[in-house]
Amino acid sequence: MTEEYSALVRNGTWSLVPRVPNSNVVDCKWVYKLKRDQTGTVQRYKARLVTKGFRQQPGIDYQSIRKHLAPLQLDIQNAFLHGDLHETVYLQQPPGFVNSTTLNHVYFLHKALYGLTQAPRAWFHRLSAALHSLGFQGSKTDTSLFIDSNGNTLLYMLVYVDDIILTGNDTKEIDRVVQSLSRSFAVKDMGNLSYFLGIEVTRNGNDMILSQRKYIRELLESADLSNAKPVSSPMTTNAKLALGDSATFDNPVQYHQIVSALQYVTLSRPDIAFAVNKVCQYMHCPTINHCSAVKRILRYLQGTANYVLRLMHDSGTVLHAYTDSAYNSLTSFSDAGWAGCPDDRRSTGGYAIYLGSNLVSWSARKQKTVSRSSTESEYNALADTVAELTWLQDLLRELRVPVKSVPTL
Template identity: 35%
Template sequence: MILLAFAASKGFKLQQMDVKSAFLNGFIEEEVYVRQPPGFKSARFSDRAYKLRKALYGLKQAPRAWYARLKSFLLKSRLVMGSVDKTLFLLSRGGDNLIVQIYVDDIIFGGSSHALVSSFAEQMSREFEMSLMGELQFFLGLQIKQGLKGTFVHQAKYIGDILKKFNMGDSKPMTTLMSTNTALDADEDGEAVDQKEFREMIGSLLYLTATRSDIQFAVCLCARYQASPWTSHRQAVKRIFRYLKFTTELGLWYSSEGSQMLTMLGCRIDRKSTSGTCQLLRTSLVSWSSRKQASVALSTTEAEYVAAASCCSQLLWMKATLSDFGLRFSRIPLLVDSTSAISVAKNPGDIDLIHVVSANQLADIFTKPLEFDAFTRLRGELGVTVEGVDNALIKGLRANGPAHGNLAHACKLSRYPN
């Protein structure tokens, strides 16, 4: 998602290519022998085995051998490997830039110069047997539309498929994910449901969170009960499907306008703390998560501090990753709505802890069920919208944003009874 947001901000048109029989291009260093397969047996040496010079599909060495071959070729072509992401390669030539992202045998690439992009495609075609697929439109189940004003990423086809799979296509649509009075618990007095089906539903929804951050909190809350699902848990999951039917066309809009900015927001607590975070480049949502902390906090301040420390680590990782794209940040604001946690954590290092009022905290959508108006407002500000509609400005940063930097991080904690 970082690549998509960055490409949209720079106006790069991303292309896609596929390497045919990629693993067969890798050379292996170990001595590996295979039996003579049927149809390829030697009549003269029927008792002998073949010694492999190249990798075959099914070998554990095959992915590593293919990546080593591809990396060697790209480095010889004067591309530079990312310092954090080892599948990211970059090239600068005469003021023009090329970005290449590798995912096994699928390669996404784009740049500021059509000539540079075409030259790279020709080099790859000469070295490997390639399928040039043109403009990036469909990748790993994500539907991608690139335009002059930005890039729209969604999973409308996938939503239609899972609604049909779980017989929810004719269900009544819902405008929100959960009622504000919903409080899921173990519900051991309820009626048990099919565990296999429940897990399949959760797994399908977790994959959908790749583009739908608005369902992150509800899906993760329901996922906690996969080991022993009951009727109330299944009803909560079905309501998520009914909400998806109402919002099938929503996706992530990555605008080509705005100043460079990275924002991080998070989290909610029960008896253990659950840290939820999201990161935005400009106003484009690029990453988000929700996970329980390993220890039980003795106070809200302690939980806030632990969450802020965890989010700070993620922020520094993001800073290092974005440096490979040529984006540099100095003093980094960390926006927290707890003055107690700020007092405990504040230090003169690279992070500036700044208080943000709760009314301007976008992380509420990751922490609790909300009323329709509040939910749709925050959903829009996070960039989950329909195609072509720009993200709303991030109100918390607009009202309280620091004057000395454009890389920001926000942390949110609230009490949630389990």
């Protein structure tokens, strides 16, 4: 707590001022967390001062907005604390650090804090400005991606809040970027990419292997299914899920938590995308039958937790997607089951797109409109696939990855 508080003071986060009458003063609290690596070993103990941003008033104290080198992993310590505030925000003195001589004073914030509604936006604006000064340009296809393309030098930076992946074809330029960022922010160089947002990254020669084994094991433990008997598929071929198909499940919060975690697992496990999409459709009113379907997915993961997604270096750059008309198939294709949902008669569509032999994008979800024929359902699925292919073409063009042939669908 003292380390975090000292960092806030050094950063010029606030000024202690008398309380302004009739002003909205935001409360705060301390949040504690253990930072672990992919093996579960504790790396450090962290205390973070978090504001109760839900007490902010729109238009008063925040503005509403609609809304071939091994990759290097960076961590920006106290990231949100670097964002500059343009609104007037008052904060209660933090628990444990109240000035006894000025009990009625509050902090006038100059910098953002975790929990403030505008904190993510303020931090992103500050980081974007720093990266632009270093020669990076924001991607037009992915707002979290920044690209520095200068002559033969190529640098890519992917940003998720305070976790950053940096890679490129010039080690000197990468070192220059890290050193420059270190002068503005507290940057921690975590070495070659190995564990990022719950995804384990390992190298096999020039190939990259993605896995969520640790995340899956923790999910199974939280669901008390670590010793469950594995099954061979995430969903039975005759599974029929519908609203009110059985008695209401008595713990909907647990259902929400597990299904939300399963959605994250689909980042590296396309084999469960269809089954997870089905159980996601009943988050608002889960039944015992829906819960059984979720447990089957977990039991499938119990037996396949070591499955990985392999990205091969020498796989080619030809974009192609696959299509199939089989409704219940759980393999890789663009698929549509006409009027498959008994509740709203909307079809389920999906696709899988490959760059060379690497699976890079997949989806299984209910279509937005009701199709009046199986042909229309198939065309809607194809249209969704073409939209994703077009987006991937634009992204690869920005990354200066040559795609010399027209994608095959």
